[in-house]
Amino acid sequence: GNRYILVTPDAFDDEQLDGCYMRAEVALKSTEGMSRFSDEYKKKTDAAKARLDAIADERSALRTAEIKDKYQTEIDDGQKKLDEAKEKLDDGKTALDEGKDTIAENEDKLKDAKSQLDSGKQTLDSSKSQLDSAQATLSSSRDKLDAAEAELYASDQKLTAAKAELDTNKQKLDAAKSELDANKEKLDAAEEELSYAKEVLDAAEQALAEAKSLSPEEIAELTPEELEAYEAIVAAAEELYQEGLAAYNEGKQEFDQGKAKYDAALSQYNGSKEKYDSAVAQYENGMAQYEAGTAEYYSGLSQYEAGLAEYNSGKAQYDQGVATYNTNKQKYDDGVKELEKGKDTLSDKEKEYKDGLEEYDKGVDKLEDAKKALSELKDCSWFVFDVGSNGGYMHLSLSAKSISNLSVTFSLFFVVIAALVIYTTIKRIVDEQRKLVGTVKALGFFNSEILGKYLVFGISATIVGALIGILAGYFVIQGVVLKSYSNMYVIGAIPPGILAATSAIAVGLAIVLAIVAVTISCMSLMRSTAMDLMREKQPKAWKTSKASKSGTSLYSRLILRNMRSDLARVIVTTVSVAGCCALLVIGFTLRGSVSSVADKQYGEIVKYDERLSFNAAASDSVEKEIEAILDDAGATYVKAQSGLRAFKAGSDVEYTDLICGDMEALSDFYNFKTWKSDQKLPADADGVFIQSRTTETSGKNEGDTIVIYDGTMAPNEVRVAGVFNNYMGRNMIMNEASYEKYFGEKPEMNTYFLYLNGADKEKLVEKLDQVKGYESMSPAADEKGKLELVTNVFNRVAILLLVIAGLMAYFILLNITKMYVNQKTRELTIMRVNGFTVKEVKRYLNTETIITSVIGILLGIGIGALMGYIVIRFIEMPHAQFVRTPYWLGWAISALITAAFTAAITAFGTRKVKDLKLTDAA
CATH class of the missing domain: 1.10.287 (Helix Hairpins)
Structure with missing residues (x-):
């Protein structure tokens, strides 16, 4: 959030308050107790802002008259x-x-x-x-x-x-x-x-x-x-x-x-x-x-x-x-x-006497200046800003919105995962208890009673799982995310909380999802007679295909027949592997996109070592003294004006760091390139260059006009000279001629961007501290440290997705594998009796898994890449743009991890093959 410093009135020097203005903080009674991030709060504040804007002209005129009367007196x-x-x-x-x-x-x-x-x-x-x-x-x-x-x-x-x-x-x-x-x-x-x-x-x-x-x-x-x-x-x-x-x-x-x-x-x-x-x-x-x-x-x-x-x-x-x-x-x-x-x-x-005479002459001049200033005094004006103009609020609001977007996206994804888990689990139980259900049916039980048994199991497991999920979300996921974001704000750690209404809706939807999944899983039981259920499940009969006539091996035809005979299982397996791989791709894409920003921003764009700030008004010789010290140390530098300015590209007022100077010299320290065409910015362009993220959020492009406020909050319409690439921060850049043209005054230089060239920073700062007007020197790496906080957030998200992907793969694939082995027990036993080795039998089982896994991994990479791009666009902020290029390494790692998960779970699920007995073929 924002950082404020409170001081006593005697700390102010009226003559030094150049570019300052009076400010009033307005609190609305109608918004007491409301969340500042709610739509209702936005409506209330917009209405209040409109009312204040309506009386702005009247109050400005009264203020102007009041000031003129005061100055005339x-x-x-x-x-x-x-x-x-x-x-x-x-x-x-x-x-x-x-x-x-x-x-x-x-x-x-x-x-x-x-x-x-x-x-x-x-x-x-x-x-x-x-x-x-x-x-x-x-x-x-x-x-x-x-x-x-x-x-x-x-x-x-x-x-x-x-x-x-x-x-x-x-x-x-x-x-x-x-x-x-x-x-x-x-x-x-x-x-x-x-x-x-x-x-x-x-x-x-x-x-x-x-x-x-x-x-x-x-x-x-x-x-x-x-x-x-x-x-x-x-x-x-x-x-x-x-x-x-x-x-x-x-x-x-x-x-x-x-x-x-x-x-x-x-x-x-x-x-x-x-x-x-x-x-x-x-x-x-x-x-x-x-x-x-x-x-x-x-x-x-x-x-x-x-x-x-x-x-x-x-x-x-x-x-x-x-x-x-x-x-x-x-x-x-x-x-x-x-x-x-x-x-x-x-x-x-x-x-x-001379001083008095001089003071008298100054008083005469001052009085004449006052008379002139009074005659040239501009009318006062109001600027009404809502909470959206507060940088800290906007940053926190956008962070919350990013998390909200993530939660919606992943919630929909996890709905599919939950449905698959419930379906595969109940389907496995149903297949294992097929004969038992046939016996129960033969004894006169109704379908609704049989379905009720599985519904009770499914719903109770869903409720328990939902409660565990709520607790895990409260104690684990919220803790990880909030801890990561708390490092970015002064407010510190935000306590986790459970939203009762949201949790109740989630549990209700989970129960509905469980009912649907259980019903689909038990559909075959409901349609089958008791006699059919008590018999061994017979594979579907298939007509002789062209493959059998074309010389395809029996081994391959069996695998294809198995896949066609249980297409639902194949689809579930493929979707499960795809989901697992997609989660990993999303996680690695997020991590790669955010972590690459540091290399892009501070390896390709920001080139300087240190940023030196000074106050030119403090001394007439401050620039000469600083440059003499820098020259003596062997540093390379460029002088510029840099300061926070408000601007308005749409309906909201936002803030940017406006850099003004010799753009040809600045290009050695800031490697700004044009958006899309990746060309060097023209040094003599008319207007201000804005960054690509500002163009995306405001719709302003080359040739358009934006409003930039000067130090007194006077608005100035400035032409957009072009758009440049920038990932972190909110920057605008313009040459000195354009600044003088649009702001009516020459820029006041207050910053040096410099390369140390091996100079000892501590000794350099010791000398600079002796210069009146020197303020501070900060390394470019300071901003890189802030970016690392964001990177840590998404590193944790990637780990979380890795864990979820592993759990999903374990539950779904293990159930499907065991269910498939149970279905094929008789066939596998006959293969063993006929001389097939354990290795050959497992290869027969795993070939289908390999095919579905490859299809699932390819499908997962595609889905994960698309969702990863969507998620990246969701979490981007006006001051932060992430790298949107494909992250090939992350895709490859995701594919390898998914394959490893699948292989390990399949190996675990097919252990039964080596323990098959002749009686299993009965």
Whole structure:
């Protein structure tokens, strides 16, 4: 539907409302509660429109008089305001002249004060120079003193640190001396102990030697007791010697180690003592230098303080002079400021006077323009539009009408399908229960009672099926269709609904259809006697035909005889296959026709990449700035005027996108070709080119006249220069000369059609956003996306038809096949007994199916192609034309799917052949 934006009144600028007009929304009480798509609503609104049109001239005249009175009052008020403004301007001119004289007098006074200030400034500058020199000398002395002080401080720190380090080292040396003395005493004591141990060792060695001094002869002369005592003495002497030797060696080792450590420590101590003595000498030398520097520093400090006192005295005298100068300078500056302020005020008053004078002159011009506009004011006019002029309403109404046309077309088609389903189902039951019916007849039942049984079955099944169909339509079909269409409108998903009256009529018609189909199916039962029914059904006897005499095979003659003997079944089979194939052809034709529009429209007609919109009134340079950016990006473009315009080709007002520009240049971006002849549009043609769909809906053709409204809704009769091919949208195109001729003004360019040529769109848009007057840039593919929504609708329709075709083929063909197999059971059993294989028997059965399927497919393609074309014309809208050329691929796919359905169902129905027994021939 339409999209509206609501804003506050202050968002409007009256001067920018060019081409706008007042609008009143009229609601009729007589249409409350009515559907806007009903004929009754159309009658009511047409009547109201006629009444409004009847008073349009009267109300237009009153409105014209009202506007003229309003503008005349505004002109009179404007003249009065201009006279008052002229009087104020004259008073302001007198005040300006007096102000100029006062300013000139004050300027002379300020010049004398400036001379005195300049003299005082020179004296101050000389004093300042002397002070600066003295300050520089003092600063240099202060820097030297600071450096000397820093150096003395650093020396003091170093001397303090050195003194502390000397004290620390002295303590360490004293500690080391004490430790050395203690170690010397320990070494002396150890040496004495070692000497004593040596004496003990020597005594033990001597005792051992004396013990071992006995000769072997002397030892041999000893008694056992003496020998034992001797050995004990020797062992004790040996043990004492070894212990003494071990103690001596251990003591000797410890003494050597202690002696080595003592010698090393003594050497280290002597080295440290030498370093300490050298450091003490350096410290005493540094201390002497520090004391000399300190005396020199205090002498320089005294000289500095004397110079600083002299400087401060001169500085105080200078500061007093500066203060006096600044006071006088401030007075001068204040005077200058007052003078400048007076000049600014005078300048402002002059500008205000000039602006006022300019405004006065503009007011005079504006008043003259208003007087001229009032004298040239055209009479007001009314335009009364009903709901049919609303684009959203018309789109929704046409969509609903398309669905309605589809529903009527397919309803008639499905009536035939329903009749076939009922007929084949009841016919199969009747054939299977033939003997049972004969028995019932023999027992005295009337035909009406027998027919009633099948009517009950048929009607009950019909009612159940109808209810299932209503529910399926509500929950499935409506959901699919409404969901698809809801994507195309702002209103969102439309809730499905059940029309009680329509549903009741549909159920009633279904019941009538069931009664007729059941009656036809049972006609043979009603006409046959009980005896005939209880016998096996005999095939019809046929006279020998020319085919049998011409050498046609028995196999072929049997098939032909079977087809002639049950012509009704052959016709039903053919019609069923044709219906199945026709449904598929319709579905694929719809899908192919709609989906091909995108390739036609956006592959052959619309060539440009992007459409750039701008407002030329926003800036004088907007076109130059945009073209410079496009040139820099390497884009190719053409400039045109494009905008929505109302037009009237019949009784209703409709809308179109009117494109105006250099048609020769536009042809590189819009490949419009003439309708039927498929030639390039002539660039210099007189009038406007309309698209083929507009010609079909309005009857207007080349040479005719249509009414196109300009931005103020003023009507303009324009000649139709020709008709061009276009599939989507509502377009008209004309050259600039024709636009100026029929609309009385040059077109205002507001659009560029362009090729990006590989340019980065995002960077391009970033630059364009900086241009005042640039509005938007949209790709041609945007419209292609909207077309895909429509394509999705018909894709779902095609799938729905595929499912319905499959179900139809299943129910009808399966019933017919099983019924045929039951009829031929005896014949098929005899064939099996006589040596025919299962494959040969099935081929015998399927040959007839193949013949009827081929005929049905060919017939279905023809019917489906015709109905598909009719359906396409039904669903086309004023702004949408679908591809009407034959869709050969869809026909071929439909034929293959139908053949596959038929083959699968026939194979399923003839499974019984392989299970035939000899008893089946009885």
